[in-house]
Amino acid sequence: xxxxxxxxxxxxxxxxxxxxxSWLPLAFIAPATALVIAVSIYPVLDAIALSLHATxxxxxxxxxxxxxxxxxxxxxxxxxxxxxxxxxxxxxLALVIPYALGIALLLNRPMRFRGAVRTLAILxxxxxxxxxxxxxxxxxxxxxxxxxxxxQQLTGAPAALLASPTGAMAALVGVxxxxxxxxxxxxxxxxxxxxxxxxxxxxxxxxxGKIALFRYITVPMITPTLTVILIQLTLxxxxxxxxxxxxxxxxxxxxxxxxxxxxxKMSFExxxxxxxxxxxxxxxxxxxxxxxxxxxxxxxxxx
Amino acid sequence: xxxxxRLVVGNTLAGLASLAVIAIALLPVLWGLSTSLKPADQxxxxxxxxxxxxxxxxxxVQVWEQSNxxxxxxxxxxxxxxxxxxxxxxxxxxAYAMARFRFAGRNLxxxxxxxxxxIPGIAILVPLYDLSVHAxxxxxxxxxxxxxxxxxxxxxxxxxRGFFESVPIELEEAARIDGCSRLRAFYxxxxxxxxxxxxxxxxxxIMFVWNDFLIAFALTISENRRLLSVGLYTxxxxxxxxxxxxTAATMIALxxxxxVFFLLQRRLVEGLMAGALxx
Numbered sequence: 001x002x003x004x005x006x007x008x009x010x011x012x013x014x015x016x017x018x019x020x021x022s023w024l025p026l027a028f029i030a031p032a033t034a035l036v037i038a039v040s041i042y043p044v045l046d047a048i049a050l051s052l053h054a055t056x057x058x059x060x061x062x063x064x065x066x067x068x069x070x071x072x073x074x075x076x077x078x079x080x081x082x083x084x085x086x087x088x089x090x091x092x093l094a095l096v097i098p099y100a101l102g103i104a105l106l107l108n109r110p111m112r113f114r115g116a117v118r119t120l121a122i123l124x125x126x127x128x129x130x131x132x133x134x135x136x137x138x139x140x141x142x143x144x145x146x147x148x149x150x151x152q153q154l155t156g157a158p159a160a161l162l163a164s165p166t167g168a169m170a171a172l173v174g175v176x177x178x179x180x181x182x183x184x185x186x187x188x189x190x191x192x193x194x195x196x197x198x199x200x201x202x203x204x205x206x207x208x209g210k211i212a213l214f215r216y217i218t219v220p221m222i223t224p225t226l227t228v229i230l231i232q233l234t235l236x237x238x239x240x241x242x243x244x245x246x247x248x249x250x251x252x253x254x255x256x257x258x259x260x261x262x263x264x265k266m267s268f269e270x271x272x273x274x275x276x277x278x279x280x281x282x283x284x285x286x287x288x289x290x291x292x293x294x295x296x297x298x299x300x301x302x303x
Numbered sequence: 304x305x306x307x308x309r310l311v312v313g314n315t316l317a318g319l320a321s322l323a324v325i326a327i328a329l330l331p332v333l334w335g336l337s338t339s340l341k342p343a344d345q346x347x348x349x350x351x352x353x354x355x356x357x358x359x360x361x362x363x364v365q366v367w368e369q370s371n372x373x374x375x376x377x378x379x380x381x382x383x384x385x386x387x388x389x390x391x392x393x394x395x396x397x398a399y400a401m402a403r404f405r406f407a408g409r410n411l412x413x414x415x416x417x418x419x420x421x422i423p424g425i426a427i428l429v430p431l432y433d434l435s436v437h438a439x440x441x442x443x444x445x446x447x448x449x450x451x452x453x454x455x456x457x458x459x460x461x462x463x464r465g466f467f468e469s470v471p472i473e474l475e476e477a478a479r480i481d482g483c484s485r486l487r488a489f490y491x492x493x494x495x496x497x498x499x500x501x502x503x504x505x506x507x508x509i510m511f512v513w514n515d516f517l518i519a520f521a522l523t524i525s526e527n528r529r530l531l532s533v534g535l536y537t538x539x540x541x542x543x544x545x546x547x548x549x550t551a552a553t554m555i556a557l558x559x560x561x562x563v564f565f566l567l568q569r570r571l572v573e574g575l576m577a578g579a580l581x582x
Contacts, residue, residue, distance in 0.1 A: 024485060025404040029412065032397035032456050039453035040419040043430035050429065058433050103324055109317055119568055120325045123332075126560045128514030130532040134539060134553055135331035138338065138546060146334065146351040178327070186572060239423040242516040246536055260425050267429045268521065280426030291421050 044284070051278035057271055068278040077254070078262065078279070084169070085258035088244075089237040091173040092180070096233060097226070100181045104188035118189075122182035129179065133246035136175045137162075165255030168248050172256050176243060180236065184229045191225035192218070231294035235287060259283060332557075339363065339550035346547045362547035363555070371526055372552050375534035382444055382530060383512040386451035390508050391501070394456045398463035399489055403472070413464075416457035424454070428521045435522050442524050450522065451512045459504045466500030467493055502570045506563060513560055531556045 054061040142160030151159040161167035241260045250257030267276030341355040440446030478488040519530040
């Protein structure tokens with residue numbers, strides 16, 4: 001589409017720039033193209049091939065058509081993992097959006113030490129999922145963790161969050177929110193800063209209260225950003241492996257095992273590469289669907 | 304009067320909320336730091352002791368002298384720098400071509416690059432493992448560097464193209480009239496003028512490689528090729544975690560990213576935001 005637009009607009013310019021047929025563009029683009037083909041495109045094709053074969057270790061055996069997919073779809077534990085993925089994703093989104101927006105509103109106020117507050121508030125951003133899971137795992141440690149201690153003091157009962165299925169999911173969602181809110185908060189903040197202050201002034205003159213200002217100015221102005229954040233985080237959460245693998249390993253009794261984690265375990269613990277590839281492709285398909293939705297949602301308001 | 308009082312109350316609330324947010328952000332790190340500095344008999348105290356008394360570097364000395372952490376650290380530094388160099392060289396040239404040359408299918412290539420950056424890593428981990436075994440790159444730094452670089456190139460091209468386009472083309476044309484070759488004009492004029500973009504790009508790659516777990520987990524096996532994040536993970540999955548040493552190792556692993564964060568915060572935010580928006 002955009003190709004056609006450029007072609008229509010730019011014919012007078014095009015010949016000028018490339019009059020001397022130069023080897024330069026090709027030489028500049030070739031390495032990047034080669035890398036991307038080798039490490040992104042070829043692997044996808046290989047994954048498709050693997051998913052259509054019976055496998056032993058990394059060896060392709062006979063062609064089995066869609067058997068791997070059928071086996072996955074008729075395995076109820078796969079559906080359990082899909083449900084866990086949805087709970088994990090939706091639960092995290094439901095908490096991260098208000099928290100991140102609250103922080104952005106806070107940082108958008110004039111106040112002393114705003115720069116320092118911002119810096120410290122977004123610090124979790126630089127921590128890898130591995131480090132985040134290790135540090136929180138230690139805080140939540142069922143025997144020695146201070147959070148375990150605090151909840152014992154508060155409730156009187158021994159409360160090891162990570163030892164119960166619902167507790168582990170709740171803790172995992174909480175840790176995930178901790179690790180992913182900074183990006184959302186900064187995107188919200190950037191959106192808030194583009195709202196012209198005369199808008200607020202004008203409405204305040206008309207006697208509007210704070211809630212009305214938020215409802216009728218802030219919310220509509222940040223909706224496009226909200227859409228971007230929602231889709232970005234949905235993809236991030238849905239595909240997330242490392243944080244879950246290191247913090248809970250999918251347990252206890254599979255309660256925190258999401259689809260993405262299942263792909264890792266199928267492939268690198270059970271070495272069932274055919275099925276692992278098939279489930280990975282299902283995941284990719286979900287991603288592409290969500291991305292298309294993303295593109296449409298972004299374009300819609302501009303038209 | 305009312306207004307002023309309301310303002311004071313509002314400011315106080317905002318201050319308290321800020322403190323709460325900061326406390327939550329720092330809690331895990333401070334607890335880890337405290338643990339890493341505790342004498343052995345206080346690490347597993349329950350109820351937990353908040354502060355080490357007296358602080359000691361024993362855990363740091365142990366982890367640095369008796370574990371493989373220094374090897375993992377060295378490996379991560381080598382791979383991060385190599386991936387950074389490869390990714391930047393490849394991406395800078397591709398981005399320049401995308402910004403300045405007109406050729407058939409240019410937009411198609413840009414869209415294809417964007418599309419590949421949407422493939423979830425976990426979905427192609429098995430084929431990459433398979434590929435690295437066949438290419439004899441399994442358990443080598445070269446294998447890691449190629450994958451890290453390749454996974455970062457699309458997003459870097461998108462980021463850098465924007466920066467290159469904003470360099471006035473007249474400057475290049477003037478240089479070429481003075482006898483500069485196209486290549487020279489690019490290196491001597493466009494690149495230096497795009498420094499903020501290059502820095503943002505570099506930070507993106509550094510953070511990605513330093514923080515990655517999955518690729519290193521799938522493509523390496525030996526202690527001598529293990530990267531930090533996988534090293535930390537194998538540490539906890541071993542029976543009987545020494546929490547003092549594990550937290551000390553974690554703090555050591557954090558030093559480079561936290562340093563980059565505090566030194567280059569503005570650029571970091573720009574880079575990561577660009578990644579967030581376009582990834």
